Amino acid sequence: MRLPLFFSVLFSFFCLVSRAQLCNGSLGDPIININFGSGTNPGPALAAAATGYQYLAADCPNDGYYTVITNTQNCFGSSWHTLNSDHTQNGNGYFMLVNASLQPSAFYVDTVRGLCGNSLYEFAAWVMNVLKPNSCNGAGIEPNLTFTIESLSGNILQSYSSGNIPGTNNPQWNQYGFFFSTPAGVHDYVLRIVNNAPGGCGNDIALDDITFRSCGPKLQTSINGFPGDTLNLCAGDTGHFMISGTVGPGYNMPEFHWQSSYNQQAWQDVPGNATLQLPVPIVSNTLAGSYRYRLVAAEMGNINAPGCRIYSSPIEIIIHENPNASITNYGPVCAGSNLSLQATGGIQYSWAGPNGFTAQGDFIVIHAPLPGNYTVTVSNEAGCRVLMQTHVSLLPLPHLQITNNAYRICEMDSVKLQVAGASRYKWVPAFGLSNDSIAAPFASPQQTTMYHIIGFNSQGCSDTATISVTVFAKATADAGPDKAVMKGAYINLEGSINGEYVDFYWTPSTGLSNIRSLTPSVYAMNDITYQLIVISKNNCGSSIDTVAVKLYNDIYIPNVFTPDNNGINDTWNIPALNAFPQFELWVYNRYGQLVYQSGRQNIPWDGNYKNTPMPAGTYTYIIQLNNKTNDILKGTLLLLR
Structure with a gap:
């Protein structure tokens, strides 16, 4: 189906209105619309009376031939334009493609029936020169058409010449036409289109959409109080609107009435209204859709003949659907948490809520929302809006209660922590706790620790608190190494303390300075054992360590030993050397070779030298007690095996 002419002018690709004597008033609907139909390639041949040319059931007709087709491509070495559709851009619509005969002749003849007598009509057709300008060495023959309206007896009522139709760099449809008056009582006519130019290289045309429409005075319409010819409303809007019309000069005694169309359906007469004012009431339950209205006019006596009347451009009242909106509340949430709200069904969303809250967007996140009603205005592409509401409820938070938020303990001690106000708990860190999910765990951390408690109620909401446990280190006593001393000599103890303390002392006091x-x-x-007692700070108790003091009356040096591993006298040992920390001891064989050296450590000699048993015999020893030459002891010892 071809679009009406006033639509085809808007939407045609490379279509111009030029070189035409067209109606400048208002037009009727096409009473004749020759659009050659639509379908698959090729289209059917025209009736024999319609053309003297021969039909070709293929693309690219030769001189004197035509075809009916939806597109044409690469004809004659691409000297013709490639057309992908008819002039209305309908990919399945046919147009007539003509390669002119060598002699000028009529290539389209048709009988037009049913016109009104004593009326003015517009004839129009869309034509394209399909030859590219650079074809035929730039000298291609340009089509030249004559359109005539004749009586059935052959009398010419009106004729119009297109003049030469030049080629264009791109495919370009042009509308050609003229208007003519019909005599009274005559209703049938002959349309003839003659190509005045000769055939040859060029003179090739495409023809489409031949129309006859009634032409009359200019009809104008408007909506009172509103600019333009379109009024946009939303479902549920109400109003009483008035459409006014005017009829320009041209009819002797005009008659008129109104027509309406709902959602592009066929036009229907509005009954009982033959004035230039059309009231249009819109009520709250008026269906959404497109409501078009136009003024119909004709000379008196012709108003009921569709082929004799003219129409105004339509006034359109569009009632748009409101947004089909929805709102999702991802609550309830715990007080102080984030809440997400989401709306759908529109392109714009405006939110409002308690305490002046506002936001934009389909998905919003509210930090620490207040309870109450939140609304969203949802707008669609037409600007129609709906208001939706959701109620935000908040879940209560538990309130953790602690009896003491700071404890002090000594290392290796424990303390019972206490919290209340929730149904379940989580302690972090869990280290040093007897249980990290109860209200009153025992804590025995090794170092000062801050415990974080998360308490949950039955609805999953939480509160937090902290308890610190400060750990004091206990002081540790170290009485030092055991000591050995010769009778009548003094020696110093080597006590030390690790950690903080408030006091220390030695016991017993016997012999101590x-x-x-x-x-x-x-x-x-005599031999004695001392205790070093340390009192820790922070009431962390005391620590005790002992040291033994060995008293030697003299230095006893054995002069024989038997290293035979029988457990008796197997080593040469001088215990009293422990009283001389700086002593050195050397043992030599009878050849003066060193076979043992103590190195200031009182290690008994087992009779070996470098893990090799020394032979039985007499050996000489030298002992230096205090790095002083006058404190040297010498002698011999006997090794028996």
Whole structure:
């Protein structure tokens, strides 16, 4: 189906209105619309009376031939334009493609019936020169058409010449036409289109959409109080609108009425209205859609003949559907948490809520929302809006209660922590706790720790609190190494303390120079053991360590030993050397070779030298007690095996 002419002018690709004597008033609907139909290639041949040319059931007709086709491509070495559709851009629409005969002749003749007598009509057709300008060495023959309207007896009522139709660089449809008056009582006519130019290289045309339409005075319409010819409303809007019309000069005694069309359906007469005012009431339940209205006019006596009347451009009232909106509330959420709200069905979303809250967008996240009603205005492409509402409820939070938020303990001790106000708990970190999911765990951390408690109620909402446990290190006593001393000599103890303390002392005090010195001197009368007692700070208790003092009356040096691994006298040992920390001891064989050296460590000699047993015999020893030459002891010993 071809679009009406006033639409085809708007939408045709490379279509111009030029070189035409067309109606400048208002037109009727086409009473004759020759559009050659639509379908698959090729289209059917025309009736024999319609043309003197021969039909070709293929693309690219030769001189004197025509075809009916939906597109043409690469004809005659691409000297013709490639057309992908008819002039209305209907890919399945046919047009007539003509290669002119060598002699000028009529290539289209048709009988037009049913016109009104004593009326003015517009004839129009769309034509294209399909030859490219650079074809035929730039000298292609340009089509030249004559359109005539004749009586059935052959009398010419009106004729119009297109003049030469030049080629164009791109495919370009042009509308040619003229208007003519019909005598009274005559209704049938002959249309003839003659190509005045000779055939040869050029003079090739495409023809489409031949129309006859009634032509009359200019009809104008408007909506009172609104500019333009379109009024956009939304479903549910109400109003009483008035459409006014005017009829320009041209009819002796005009008659008129109104027509309406709903959603592009066929036009229907509006009954009982023959004035230039059309009231249009819109109520709240008026269906959404397109409501078009136009003024119909004709000379008196012809108003009921569709072929004799003219029409105004339509006035359109569009009632747009409101958005089919929805709102999703992802609550309830715990007080202080983020809440997400989402709306759908539109292109714009405006939110409002308690305490002046506003937001834009289909998906919003509210931080710490207030309870109450939140609304969203959803707008669609037409600007129609709906208001939706959702109620936001908040879940209560638990309130954690702690009896003490700071504890102090000594290392290796424990303390019971206590929290209340929730139905379940989580302690972080769990290290040092007897249980990290109860209200009152025991804590025994090795170092100062801050515990974070998360308490949950039955609805999953949470509160947090913190409890610190400060851990004090206990002071540790170290009485130092055991000591050995010769009778009548003094020696110092080597006590030390690790950690913070408030006091320390030695016990017993016998032979000590100062019980509150970590390194007191000792004058021993016999073997004795001392205790170093340290009192820690922060009431973290005390620590005790002991040291033994061995008293030697003299230095006993054995003069024989038997290293035979029988457990008796297997080593040469001088215990009293422990009283001389700086001593050195050397043992030589009878050849003066060194076979043992103590290196200031009182290690008994097992009779071996470099893991090799020494032979039985007499050996010489030298002992230097205090790095002083006058404190040297010498002698011999006997090794027996």
